[in-house]
Amino acid sequence: MKNPRLPHLTERRHSCVSGRMQPMKILLIALFLLPNLIACTTSPTGRSQLMLISPESAIVESRKAYLSTVSDLDKKNKLVDDPLLMDRVQVITGRLVTEAIVLYPQSAKWEWSVAIIDDPETVNAWCMAGGRMAVYTGLFEKLKLTDAEFAQIMGHEISHALANHTAERMSRAMATSLGVVAIGLMSDHPVATMGGAAVAAKVALELPNSRTAESEADRIGIELATRAGYNPDAAVTLWQKMGSMGGSAPPEFLSTHPAPQNRESALAAMAPEMRALNPKRKLAAVHPVTIVK
Numbered sequence: 001m002k003n004p005r006l007p008h009l010t011e012r013r014h015s016c017v018s019g020r021m022q023p024m025k026i027l028l029i030a031l032f033l034l035p036n037l038i039a040c041t042t043s044p045t046g047r048s049q050l051m052l053i054s055p056e057s058a059i060v061e062s063r064k065a066y067l068s069t070v071s072d073l074d075k076k077n078k079l080v081d082d083p084l085l086m087d088r089v090q091v092i093t094g095r096l097v098t099e100a101i102v103l104y105p106q107s108a109k110w111e112w113s114v115a116i117i118d119d120p121e122t123v124n125a126w127c128m129a130g131g132r133m134a135v136y137t138g139l140f141e142k143l144k145l146t147d148a149e150f151a152q153i154m155g156h157e158i159s160h161a162l163a164n165h166t167a168e169r170m171s172r173a174m175a176t177s178l179g180v181v182a183i184g185l186m187s188d189h190p191v192a193t194m195g196g197a198a199v200a201a202k203v204a205l206e207l208p209n210s211r212t213a214e215s216e217a218d219r220i221g222i223e224l225a226t227r228a229g230y231n232p233d234a235a236v237t238l239w240q241k242m243g244s245m246g247g248s249a250p251p252e253f254l255s256t257h258p259a260p261q262n263r264e265s266a267l268a269a270m271a272p273e274m275r276a277l278n279p280k281r282k283l284a285a286v287h288p289v290t291i292v293k
């Protein structure tokens, strides 16, 4: 399916700010929606998901958004090349990916990769559709993560992608004017060379997940991490650390990951069942993961 393009974005930008926004909005929304018929899919936990974009298109558009993001970071010299940290991220993520492919064989063909972003103030990580991930150095510096806790974060993020949450969030970005406004704001930026849906992929990263999506990612993520050989109790200590960072400067992670009150207790309740999946904590093989540099 051909993806929507917005070739005249820059030229039309001024009409947006001069009060003729409405027809432009309608046109853009139509461009978004027409090629991607609304579809209803089912998440791995059996929940029905309303999609304005297919999971396959979400992967294609996420790739464009990711390449643009990574290229910007590279120009600003913000990609970490510390071999110790790269190795740690690669090995732990690679073990999770091995288990992700066992549970979701269609992800075997994904281009699994991680950009480690040099940003000691930002506590965040994400994974787009298609297995393209990022971690911020603030995660390690501010939370003093153990390997098992880092595995829980990445397991959770990978689960968002496996469960088509990227396509879901992109659908929300496309369905609200947020995506349209973002295109207007970004049109002087190189990102404007991306298609509209790729911009939605980028905007989707800023949107909070629904609580249901969070619970799904918690459930799948703790399982991936346990099967990969990491202690499921780390899911609980991770959220305790995250919670203690609250106050005036809550971690970026919490703005896109609304935490239900019972998150810690729900994860703690899952731990015994998880332990039984891999009682000896046998470490999984390390699937190749590209560290972007």
Ligand SMILES: [Zn+2]
Pocket (backbone or CB within 6 Å): 156, 157, 160, 209, 213, 214, 217, 256, 257
């Ligand atoms: Zn999440």
